[in-house]
Amino acid sequence: MKIYSLGANPNKPCNILNFKGVSLMLDCGLDINSALHFLPLPLVASKRLSNLPNWIPKDAQDAALLDGELKECENRVLVDGPIEILPPQSDIFDICDVDTILLSNHACMLALPFITEETGFKGRVYATEPTLQIGRLYMEELVNYLERTPKSQRANRWKQVIQSLPPPLSGALRPNDWKKVYSTKAINASLAKVRMVGFNEKIDICGALTVMAVSSGYSLGSCNWIIHSGYEKIAYVSASSTLTTHPRPMDQVALRNADLLILTALTQTPVANPDSMLGEFCMAVGITKCVYIHSSPLWKKILISFTASTLRSGGSCLVPCHPSGLLYDLFECLSVHLDNIGLSQIPLFFFSPVAETSLAYSNIFAEWLSSGKQSKVYLPEEPFPHAHLIKNGRLKHFPSLHAEGFTNEYRQPCVVFCGHPSLRFGNVVHFIELWGNHSNHSIVFVEPDFPYLEALAPYQPLTMKIVHCPIDTSLSFTQANKLIRDLKPGNLLVPDVYLHPPVSAPLRSDLVIQELDPPALGMKSYQVLQLPIKRKQEKVHLDPALASRLEPIQFKTGLSASTLTGKLDARDNKFTLKVLNEEEGGTLYSAAERMLPRHPWGSVDTTQLLHLLSQHGLLDARVEDTPRGVVIHLPREDTVIQLEGSNTHVYCHDEALRRTLRDILLQCLPCL
Numbered sequence: 001m002k003i004y005s006l007g008a009n010p011n012k013p014c015n016i017l018n019f020k021g022v023s024l025m026l027d028c029g030l031d032i033n034s035a036l037h038f039l040p041l042p043l044v045a046s047k048r049l050s051n052l053p054n055w056i057p058k059d060a061q062d063a064a065l066l067d068g069e070l071k072e073c074e075n076r077v078l079v080d081g082p083i084e085i086l087p088p089q090s091d092i093f094d095i096c097d098v099d100t101i102l103l104s105n106h107a108c109m110l111a112l113p114f115i116t117e118e119t120g121f122k123g124r125v126y127a128t129e130p131t132l133q134i135g136r137l138y139m140e141e142l143v144n145y146l147e148r149t150p151k152s153q154r155a156n157r158w159k160q161v162i163q164s165l166p167p168p169l170s171g172a173l174r175p176n177d178w179k180k181v182y183s184t185k186a187i188n189a190s191l192a193k194v195r196m197v198g199f200n201e202k203i204d205i206c207g208a209l210t211v212m213a214v215s216s217g218y219s220l221g222s223c224n225w226i227i228h229s230g231y232e233k234i235a236y237v238s239a240s241s242t243l244t245t246h247p248r249p250m251d252q253v254a255l256r257n258a259d260l261l262i263l264t265a266l267t268q269t270p271v272a273n274p275d276s277m278l279g280e281f282c283m284a285v286g287i288t289k290c291v292y293i294h295s296s297p298l299w300k301k302i303l304i305s306f307t308a309s310t311l312r313s314g315g316s317c318l319v320p321c322h323p324s325g326l327l328y329d330l331f332e333c334l335s336v337h338l339d340n341i342g343l344s345q346i347p348l349f350f351f352s353p354v355a356e357t358s359l360a361y362s363n364i365f366a367e368w369l370s371s372g373k374q375s376k377v378y379l380p381e382e383p384f385p386h387a388h389l390i391k392n393g394r395l396k397h398f399p400s401l402h403a404e405g406f407t408n409e410y411r412q413p414c415v416v417f418c419g420h421p422s423l424r425f426g427n428v429v430h431f432i433e434l435w436g437n438h439s440n441h442s443i444v445f446v447e448p449d450f451p452y453l454e455a456l457a458p459y460q461p462l463t464m465k466i467v468h469c470p471i472d473t474s475l476s477f478t479q480a481n482k483l484i485r486d487l488k489p490g491n492l493l494v495p496d497v498y499l500h501p502p503v504s505a506p507l508r509s510d511l512v513i514q515e516l517d518p519p520a521l522g523m524k525s526y527q528v529l530q531l532p533i534k535r536k537q538e539k540v541h542l543d544p545a546l547a548s549r550l551e552p553i554q555f556k557t558g559l560s561a562s563t564l565t566g567k568l569d570a571r572d573n574k575f576t577l578k579v580l581n582e583e584e585g586g587t588l589y590s591a592a593e594r595m596l597p598r599h600p601w602g603s604v605d606t607t608q609l610l611h612l613l614s615q616h617g618l619l620d621a622r623v624e625d626t627p628r629g630v631v632i633h634l635p636r637e638d639t640v641i642q643l644e645g646s647n648t649h650v651y652c653h654d655e656a657l658r659r660t661l662r663d664i665l666l667q668c669l670p671c672l
Helices: 033-037 060-066 112-118 129-148 157-164 184-191 274-286 299-305 326-340 355-364 371-377 385-391 427-435 452-459 477-487 582-588 606-615 655-667
Strands: 002-005 015-019 022-026 070-073 076-079 100-102 124-128 194-197 202-205 209-215 223-228 233-238 260-264 317-320 348-351 395-398 415-418 442-445 465-468 492-495 521-523 528-530 540-542 553-556 559-561 566-571 574-579 622-626 629-634 639-644 647-651
Touching (some): 015 233, 022 209, 076 452, 100 209, 112 184, 129 194, 317 427, 326 348, 326 385, 348 355, 355 385, 385 395, 415 427, 606 655, 647 655
Parallel strands (some): 233 260, 260 492, 317 415, 348 395, 442 465, 540 574
Antiparallel strands (some): 070 076, 202 209, 223 233, 622 629, 639 647
């Protein structure tokens, strides 16, 4: 069994598991962090961005080569060109050989069009219905944002001198493999290949494996995968949550006692508690009067100590976010908080090309919700409060800033939710340009996917208040270690970074996967790893006609044995022993062979073997003792007989001699 790592971000995994001749791609996440190296793409031409000076290298030849591709902003060098992203690497494993792709959640499938439409992939793709539909929303929003603000010319020359560039651009990961985003046509073609599955539905893969999706508790329709071979069990756990939020709870029972547990996509905020972060987000919106507030245990004390309020002072809050998932919980938490502090009149705006569809889907997928949310559906009530907020006019959603009706509805102070969290494209760029120089406004970072200081780099110097309270409901290290103890896997495979404290907290030895027996295996980026799972058995079906011919011999009470001769039919990785008829037997065996004893057993007697060899004229036999057994050399015949415990090997190029040696060896074995 082997596993291939095609990506570098453990929270956007893309791995290929090769087992029993079947290749399974486990997720195909897309790393968009490369966008942070580019200038933002404003909806309206930005004078500030246009006037940024070119970065001039010391080498005059390099300066001529770059021709203005790089801009400098507050000592940070950024690429001025169309945004490019890093897809999974197809040079590690030939994607044409992938049989099946298993998708765990919407956040881990954004590279699917690159995989299915650009590599010759001919396999099948499986995902739950919410994963498929919400993943579509993420892809369509991404493409819409980038197509809204096209750049006329690609910037590629800087990649030729990347070693001479200043950090962090000089440390960019595999820039020569970056690509422009796919098209809407590619999205539709790719998602047309996806087959929707339900929780606990067993799917046959090439007749060799059975896979089953079980709830992971992370988001609507998110799942973990159980892979069965008949005798081996593999559990793939990606982006899971044991917290009580809106999705169906995590199913842990099905994951127990696996021969191999593959665990990835743990929390990106290991020192932050998502429950307290959600509360702090609401407080940050309601009572924030500080600059650069970081996540810490003193969060609430710091926030409560401020007497002025962003909203009460006439300022507005900007929340960069994705169009689904955490967003639903933010609406619910924030609306209740504003009611409690007497700010019910503050409007909430949600901007996204897919805003209307996203809000509608959240109410349609009732069977994928937690029991508390499901019970509301059968009352009947909307499972999420945002449906009520929309009816009452408190939450207003628009596809863009130019949408009809927005001008009439817009008023301040307000709270604006929009994308993209990278701050490189989407409506968020316009709002930062609009509000960035006003200290009464604030921007609140809740999405954990992007380092917020790097995201803000092109907008510096910035006057608006900045609050960082990332919310990640994925398993923490404490929860992951407890889960591992409960599941009791035979072997554990995790990204190698989980075996060491995070860079942000190098002394926190508790923020790692604890030592196990056997030790956890760590997989590095773009690595091929041999896994310690050995196939020991295979299921073979016995044809009834052949079974009726068996004549068992009893060795002792309760124990009988029988040999059989048949033909092994292998079809679609299913094996069946069938009757070998006389015509077929005649082609396989000679008359002498059919007279050979059918029940040989035991070990070969070396002395008897040498005697029989000499009787057949093989007089040059030379015996060599080895740690594993005995090797008999026949130099004149260029033949070797290897006797190793229960195995005997004959290396011979002469087929007639090979048959003679086979007959001699059988004479040295006792027969039943």
